[in-house]
Amino acid sequence: MKTTNFNIDKxxxxxxxxxxxxxxxxxxxxxxxxxxxxxxxxxxxxNNGVNRYPDPQQGDLKTMLSxxxxxxxxxxLLGNGSDEVLDLIFRAFCEPNKDNIIILPPTxxxxxVLANINAVGIxxxxxxxxxxxxxxxxxxxxxxxxxxxxxxxxxxxTGNSFSNQSIEELLNKFEGIVVxxxxxxxFSKEDSWIDRLEEFPNLVVTQTLSKAxxxxxxxxxxxxxxxxxxxxxxxxxxxxxxxxxxQQKAIKQLSIKxxxxxxxxxxxxxxxxxxxxxxxxxxxxKIYPSDANFVLVKVDDAVKRYDQLIDKGIVIRNRTTxxxxxxxxRLTVGTSEENKILINTLKSI
Numbered sequence: 001m002k003t004t005n006f007n008i009d010k011x012x013x014x015x016x017x018x019x020x021x022x023x024x025x026x027x028x029x030x031x032x033x034x035x036x037x038x039x040x041x042x043x044x045x046x047n048n049g050v051n052r053y054p055d056p057q058q059g060d061l062k063t064m065l066s067x068x069x070x071x072x073x074x075x076x077l078l079g080n081g082s083d084e085v086l087d088l089i090f091r092a093f094c095e096p097n098k099d100n101i102i103i104l105p106p107t108x109x110x111x112x113v114l115a116n117i118n119a120v121g122i123x124x125x126x127x128x129x130x131x132x133x134x135x136x137x138x139x140x141x142x143x144x145x146x147x148x149x150x151x152x153x154x155x156x157x158t159g160n161s162f163s164n165q166s167i168e169e170l171l172n173k174f175e176g177i178v179v180x181x182x183x184x185x186x187f188s189k190e191d192s193w194i195d196r197l198e199e200f201p202n203l204v205v206t207q208t209l210s211k212a213x214x215x216x217x218x219x220x221x222x223x224x225x226x227x228x229x230x231x232x233x234x235x236x237x238x239x240x241x242x243x244x245x246x247q248q249k250a251i252k253q254l255s256i257k258x259x260x261x262x263x264x265x266x267x268x269x270x271x272x273x274x275x276x277x278x279x280x281x282x283x284x285x286k287i288y289p290s291d292a293n294f295v296l297v298k299v300d301d302a303v304k305r306y307d308q309l310i311d312k313g314i315v316i317r318n319r320t321t322x323x324x325x326x327x328x329x330r331l332t333v334g335t336s337e338e339n340k341i342l343i344n345t346l347k348s349i
Contacts, residue, residue: 005175006202008228011093011147016236024239026056054244061247064254065222071194075224077233078242082183082208082221087114088233089204089223093147093177094120101148102141104133106157106322108181111150121145126323131158131288133166139173147176154184157319157330159290161190171200177229179204186212186264187271188291194224201226211293212267213260215253218246267293271333277343278331284346294332302327308349314342 009017025041044051062073079085094101100121103111107127115122123146125138133151149170153162171178180193182205194205205224210216220242223233253259275295278287283305286298299305302320306329309316317330331342 007175008201008226008232011176012232013091013093013095016092016232019235021235022239024053024056026053027239050244052244053240054242054247056239056241058242058247061242061250061254064251068254069192069194069224071197071224074227075197075230077223077225077230077237079221079223079237080241080243080246081210081219082181082206083110083114084237084241085206085221085223085233086110086179086181087118088237089148089177089179090114090118090120091236092232094118096120099145099147100143101150102138102146103150104138104152106131106155106319106325107150107152108156108183120147127155127158129324131155131160131324133162133170135166135169138170142174142176146174149174149176149178150181151178152181152183153190154182154188154291156183156292157294157296157317157322157325157328159184159288159292159294159296161188161291164190167193171203174202176202177204178202179206182207183211184292186260187268187293190291197224197226201228204229209250209253212264213253214263215250218249220246220250267333270336270339271295273336274331274333274339274343277339278346281343281346294330296325296328296330298326298328300327302329305329305346305349309345312345312349314345316342 029040038052041053043053058078061078062076065076066073077085079088096119100123101111101115102123102125104127105124112122123141125134125141128134151162151167153167154160155162167180182192185192185207192205193203197203203225207222209220271290275287278284278295278297283300284297288296296319302318306316306318319325319328319330333339
């Protein structure tokens with residue numbers, strides 16, 4: 001049964017509702033810029049390609065993303081990496097020193113960091129032994145100050161996707177914002193939850209160009225949500241939060257037909273080969289299923305194996321300190337050559 005108590009106005013911080021957003025020079029001028037003389041923003045007039053402020057609403061880039069994702073551009077907000085998008089969600093809906101969020105460890109560490117930065121409480125409900133949300137337990141820890149529930153699916157660092165049934169139940173019964181972090185969705189067989197935004201007014205989906213699209217260096221995070229939520233986030237975002245070079249590079253890369261699909265397919269093929277090869281490494285006792293561009297494995301001694309790989313010039317991630325991940329290493333899927341080096345090294349140490 002769908003929740004009947006979701007109220008975006010009630011969730012939004014009073015200071016945000018009362019805020020008069022900053023209006024930049026480029027926000028105020030909406031006309032055709034081709035033949036205009038711009039003397040409004042105190043910019044350097046000498047053209048070097050980046051002397052003008054960037055489009056504060058990233059119109060061209062949003063149009064391109066809306067065509068790729070088949071979603072209205074009014075349902076999109078862009079940020080300086082997904083971390084800025086997540087931070088905006090905290091600042092819009094969580095009252096410092098009063099409200100709390102719910103996270104499901106092991107999970108992406110920035111949720112906790114951002115909560116601490118914004119003086120927001122944290123309620124933790126550990127994933128099950130199969131790394132799935134424990135829905136009943138999650139709903140039992142909810143109180144009147146629980147504003148956001150973070151679901152990372154496919155999950156980092158475990159690599160698995162959460163069951164659709166569990167996610168749907170949480171969307172229906174949790175009265176706050178449900179953020180589904182889909183940084184790795186392009187490597188999964190599961191459909192993105194952006195296709196169901198109209199069903200759930202409390203749903204926020206975050207994605208990135210850092211993984212499947214190979215643009216980690218430009219720092220571009222994407223938020224998909226209802227127009228009401230996007231409007232609230234736009235009120236508090238910095239006026240020029242996505243720089244011109246990032247916008248240009250993203251448009252250029254996204255316009256290369258088939259580039260992302262070919263790279264994703266290559267990574268998926270290499271992931272299959274990597275998992276197969278890992279099965280013959282004697283000290284790996286478990287290889288976890290992956291819907292991401294990495295594989296989590298359990299070894300005899302994670303610290304020892306991590307140090308041995310470092311000594312051989314290979315950097316991976318030791319996740320042994322994460323709940324449920326004792327003696328686990330996270331291996332990113334690299335190129336065919338990199339994966340062969342990794343496997344040969346794992347077998348030699």
